[in-house]
Amino acid sequence: MPRPAVNVAVRAARAAGSVILRYMNRLDSLAVVEKQRMDFASEVDRLAEAEIIRELKRAYPGHAILAEESGAAGGGRQTWVIDPLDGTHNYLRGLPHFCVSIGMLDRGEPVYGVIYDPLRDEMFTASKGDGAFLNDRRLRINAREGLAGALLATGFPYRQRRHLDAQLGMTRALLVEAEDIRRTGSAALDLAYVAANRLDGYFEIGLKPWDMAAGCLLVREAGGRYCDFAGRDGIPASGNIIAGGLKVAQAMQAVIEAHSPPELLKA
Numbered sequence: 001m002p003r004p005a006v007n008v009a010v011r012a013a014r015a016a017g018s019v020i021l022r023y024m025n026r027l028d029s030l031a032v033v034e035k036q037r038m039d040f041a042s043e044v045d046r047l048a049e050a051e052i053i054r055e056l057k058r059a060y061p062g063h064a065i066l067a068e069e070s071g072a073a074g075g076g077r078q079t080w081v082i083d084p085l086d087g088t089h090n091y092l093r094g095l096p097h098f099c100v101s102i103g104m105l106d107r108g109e110p111v112y113g114v115i116y117d118p119l120r121d122e123m124f125t126a127s128k129g130d131g132a133f134l135n136d137r138r139l140r141i142n143a144r145e146g147l148a149g150a151l152l153a154t155g156f157p158y159r160q161r162r163h164l165d166a167q168l169g170m171t172r173a174l175l176v177e178a179e180d181i182r183r184t185g186s187a188a189l190d191l192a193y194v195a196a197n198r199l200d201g202y203f204e205i206g207l208k209p210w211d212m213a214a215g216c217l218l219v220r221e222a223g224g225r226y227c228d229f230a231g232r233d234g235i236p237a238s239g240n241i242i243a244g245g246l247k248v249a250q251a252m253q254a255v256i257e258a259h260s261p262p263e264l265l266k267a
Contacts, residue, residue: 008055012051020100049082063079063080140222144200146177152199166264169259194215206239212226
């Protein structure tokens, strides 16, 4: 049975998803701002985030909030980490691959996570120690032995294009052994897809906490692992993440570390 906090996050995610779908037929009229080079936000991001925060504050007024658009608010050991529309670039171009991501951290440790794809009505949920689920189906990552036959995903860091050469080197090296690599445009969904065995592994440079919090918990509760490029477990402060089944993540980490400059291996 889902924990009460997960039920609250599910309600919040569905409320945000309704906003996102409502505006899909009027993309041409949306107000869009460029927060920094190649990093966009629309009024839908802000409206969806407001819905999420409203639901969470109604249930947990004392919890802190860390949201992509409105930033940090409040304090304490519990923090809700929110990405109201992960995959904004896809959404604004009409590409049908984006989601809502809501995670809860307790002293920095992910304990609840919800990722919602409103187009497919797929709700990924996880609670620490209780497993990961897609709608009502329990998720379990397969025991692939390594990179042979693995389908991986990544994202190219528009915030950190200075690392593009390094990432292309990693990608080239991984493709020597893996089956293929996808670039979908939604970090949260990539992590959810790892938990659901649609992908075997995922890596990216320079993510933010709201990109990772919910998805990392899904991966771990489905029996996988997440770490930074140097192999340190936990949500990486650097934002440089590897996630996958235990042996796939181990094999990815060895290849990625060998092709990473020292800057990308820092904690």
